[in-house]
Amino acid sequence: MRENPKGAATTARAVRRFRPTRDHLALAAVYALALAVRLPLRGVAAYFDEGAFHYFAIHYWHAPANVTNVYGYPADYPNYLWFWERPLFYFLMSPAAHVSFAAYRLLSILLAAALPVAAILVLRAWNVRRPIAWTTGAVIALSPQFLRWGVLVYMDPVMTLAVGLGLWSWTRRRTYVALAFLAAAVMIKMTAVLVLVHLFAWATLDGLREGRVRVWPLRLPANVVAHALAVPLGLAPYLYVYSFGYGFPGSTAHGNYAPKLVEMLFFSAYVIPILLVGLAWPRTRRWSLLAGLLAGSFLYIHLVGHRNVEDWYAVLPAYMSLLATALVFDEAANRARPLGKTVWTWTTRATPAAFAILALLLILLPASAAKADWTRPVSHLAEPSLAELFRSERARDQGYEQGVRALGPGPGRTVFVVDVYFSKVLHPVATSGGTIRYAGTWPPPRTADLGAWSSLVEATARRTLLEKNDHALNLALRDTYGGCTVYDEPAYQVIEGPRCAGRDAALRENYRERLAQGHE
Amino acid sequence: MRWPRGSDAAVAIALFLLSLAVRLPFLGAGHHGYEGAEFSVARQLGQEDTRVLYLENGEPGDAGPLFWVRPLHALVLYPASLFGFEAARLVMVAVASALAPATFRLARLAGASRPTALVAAFVPALVPGLAGAGTHLYPAALAAPLVLFALGERIRGRWPRALLWLVVASWIDETALLVLAGRLVLELRDGLHRREAKLWPVDLTIRQTAHLYALAPAAVFAGLHANIVSLFPLGHWGGATAATFLAEATLGGWLLVGLAFGLRSSSPRRWSAAALLLLAAHLLLAALGRAPDSSAALLPAATASVAAALTMESLLPEARRRRALVAAALLLVLLVAAVPGSVALKRTASPLAAQPSMAEAWTAARLENRDLEDARRQMDPTRWQAFFLIDVPWYHVYEPFHYALHSREGRFTSTPGVADVTRWGAWIERSDVVTVVAKNDHPLNRLVRETYGDCALHENPTYFILAGAACAGRGAELQRRWDETAAPP
Helix, strand or coil, X not given: CCCCCCCHHHHCCCCCCCCHHHHXXXXXXXXXXXXXXXXXXCCCCCCCCHHHHHHHHHHCCCCCCCEEECCCCECCCCCCHHHHHCHHHHHHHHHHHHHCHHHHHHHHHHHHCCHHHHHHHHHHHCCCCHHHHHHXXXXXXXXXXXXXXXXXXXXXXXXXXXXXXXHHHHHCCCHHHHHHHHHHHHXXXXXXXXHHHHHHHHHHHHHHHHCCCECXXXXXXXXXXXXXXXXXXXXXXXXXXXXXXXXXXXCECCCCCHHHHHHHHCCCCCHHHHHHHHHHCHHHHHHHHHHHHHHHHHHHHHHCCCEXXXXXXXXXXXXXXXXXXXXXXXXXXXXXXXXXXXXHHHHHHHHHHHHHHXXXXXXXXXXXXXXXXXXXXXXXXXXXXXXXXHHHHHHCCHHHHHHHHHHCCCCCCEEEEECCCHHHHHHHHHHHCCEEEEECCCCCCCHHHHHHHHHHHHHHCCEEEEECCCCHHHHHHHHHCHHHEEEECCCEEEECHHHHCCCHHHHHHHHHHHHHCCCC | CCCXXXXXXXXXXXXXXXXXXXXXXXXXXXXXXXHHHHHHHHHHCCCCCCCEEECCCCEECCCHHHHHHCHHHHHHHHHHHXXXXXXXXXXXXXXXXXXXHHHHHHHHHCXXXXXXXXXXXXXXXXXXXXXXXXXXXXXXXXHHHHHHHHHHHHHCCCHHHHHHHHHXXXXXXXXXXXXXXXXXXXXXXHHHHCCCCEECCEECCHHHHXXXXXXXXXXXXXXXXXXXXXXXXXXXXXXXXXXXXXXXXXXCCHHHHHHHHHCCCHHHHHHHHHHHHHHHHHHHHHHCCCCCCHHHHHXXXXXXXXXXXXXXXXXXXXXXXXXXXXXXXXXXXXXXXXXCCCCHHHHHHCCCCCCCCHHHHHHHHHHCCHHHHHHHHCCCXXXXXXXXXXXXXXXXXXXXXXXXXXXXEEEEECHHHCCCHHHHHHHHCCCCEEEEEECCXXXXXXXXXXXXXXXXXXXXXXXXXXXXXXXXXXXXXXXXXXXXXXXXX
């Protein structure tokens, strides 16, 4: 960890000598701590699109060949553009995904656990005091917000790690290495382009101030050109899928949850005034601005673009907010020195300690109204404690996992899955081998088409797994073949259809009745 | 804008009038491909009309992206579009007629003698395929004369003005972006050669900077365009095939010979290379499944004819032999325009694709989409205030049906996308609604025509028009029959 002789980040401070032994020990300890709290959760059920990501890491851009719809046509969702949108993530995860889902998870955990390490590296490169840097690392290692998405295999922690390493290299003036990390981060998930654009803008402004950049006629120094080229390079995969009609990723939001978002994106609402102070000081300005830019962009797309901002999107903004906050604390300590020893001591010790206490409260206190009021003053939504997160993650989707075990997919077997979210079909059902037939009961099919359903349930498929809902055909299937149920729990049901052969007419009759009752 | 003086001006005016004369008969042609969409985007300036919705999801067709990919094209057509489709066509005829004089002017400024330049100008003026394409409401026909004019300005050393016209052209049609990018590459090459500029780190001259900045906003439009055409593949819009495009852009392939020779001589080399690059770009897009629309051949054809004219000049410096070649070339163009496509010799001479004569092109244009015109005539605004369209291509929803009826509201749908047939019945049977079914073999399409067969108002080989109020109460029957019909999923 060499000093950064370039930016305002270091000009206000005397040069410190790097002590490899202490720093290395601290880095190893933080990594071990992060691993220790993540590894016990490695066996939890796949969440939301995690199954699809795993499938793409094995099969790349190829459509799932063993999944067809009820009529025998290839399943058309998700499509291959998902792969090309974020190819580097899938290539990176591919070797482990080919081994098993557990190995895939393990690789993701190993990478995500490096987030606090990268944070300490960045902060030390910014010449932040060790106690502040180490505390920040520990908070990232233990916070439920980072922990959950550090266990589930999503792009955001891996992308954030690449951003962290990019910022570390950038601060150390390894510009090309930094830009390679940042362009890679954009290819893992394009959110990171905001970091690249920010650094490009800042490098350009620096150049303009120093007379190295000229707008008319254009003159750009090599580092600014490199920044400018890294943006389209990183975005190339997304531009490729965009040219094929792929739109803005994510889904449309129903309702406004901006207060929750504010606290998620900034890690805590208490961070916001600290970042505002950071905007006033030259050393902290660019990083406070970057934290605000990241969080503000997501708020913008939610409030103005009416898009959903999922919980895992907040990993990078919250990470950047914590880094910028730590830097502001350090700068505050520097500025307190002339005010006398008492003030200086209070600032250097009490302020980060208070921040650490807030983080500890978030991590250790069980969810309650009081916790919500004090730790989440804007949204009043209590975060679970670390222990609660462990419990809830272990309990999540157990019904589905057992249902899949009862379904028994495997090589040489045909199974039928109804109304389950497609990513959850891709894993663990499709990756288990065999032939998968998949269908949804909405929009309601025509009665003339029910023959395909009944023959699939009764003859073609060994077993049928349904996610229960109130659609007419879902109810009719459960009524008609209820006597052949081999697994039943509140959300899922598994039917052994071949034992109930010959009920096509009953299914049609039941379906008509359900439609007549107003079910769709 | 400076016009060529003396005899050149007279020739240019004559060429304009000649072009106008051969294009005016195309005014009454039927709708070609997705022209209706270009017209409605211009007429509404990209604003969606919430009165006209897709029945299955209740959302209006969003024309905004289509407007923003080619904003100046819509703006130019907007005033005329308020007066109707034919008025917009008239604007296109007038603008496209300027292509021949622009070609003549460019060839003259590039160094061609008057007779050779005249032959070059006869290609866009008289080749039937190009004449017809120029009258369609597609943007390439509008942008091509501007590009040629800009290149002429560049030759005269007025690069800021040339750049301005290229920017305007690229905001009309993204093809001009290729020319703009080509100009930037040439400027950079020249600057690097003269050691006035550096690429790493970047240190550009004013001229290069201006070209770079001019390219940036247009690239955004091109990016939008890439996204839009992938949503609405051009090949599905009745666009030309690659062979037709190449045949029209190269005079049945003969201009390629001129371009090949042009690459060997120093003076026409740049023009030949430019024409070949334009052709290659379109063919590449066609290979990627994005077939060019009918007017895409205009700019490559005009550029290729200028290059071929300059090649003639450079290969045959001796005046007498050159005059003979010019006469032969002129004869070839006239033959292409006059000889019917069915003549065996002409088919042999144009191996890439059949080239009709001008008279045949006029006739074909008048016969194009007659069934649509016939259906449009049945839209009586005094009788109906709303419409329901089944399987009618989306680019015909506004033009002609919505505009012909001045309708208060309208719905369109498609048989493969059906969610709830009962809603179809409700719309068909409304007393203020006229229903238009574009016939196809989908079982539901046939069921609609059978169920409401005795309420038919009019029928032609493509469209089935019905007033469903007289058949009220058959929605349930349609639903029942559809429910029991085996159909492709």
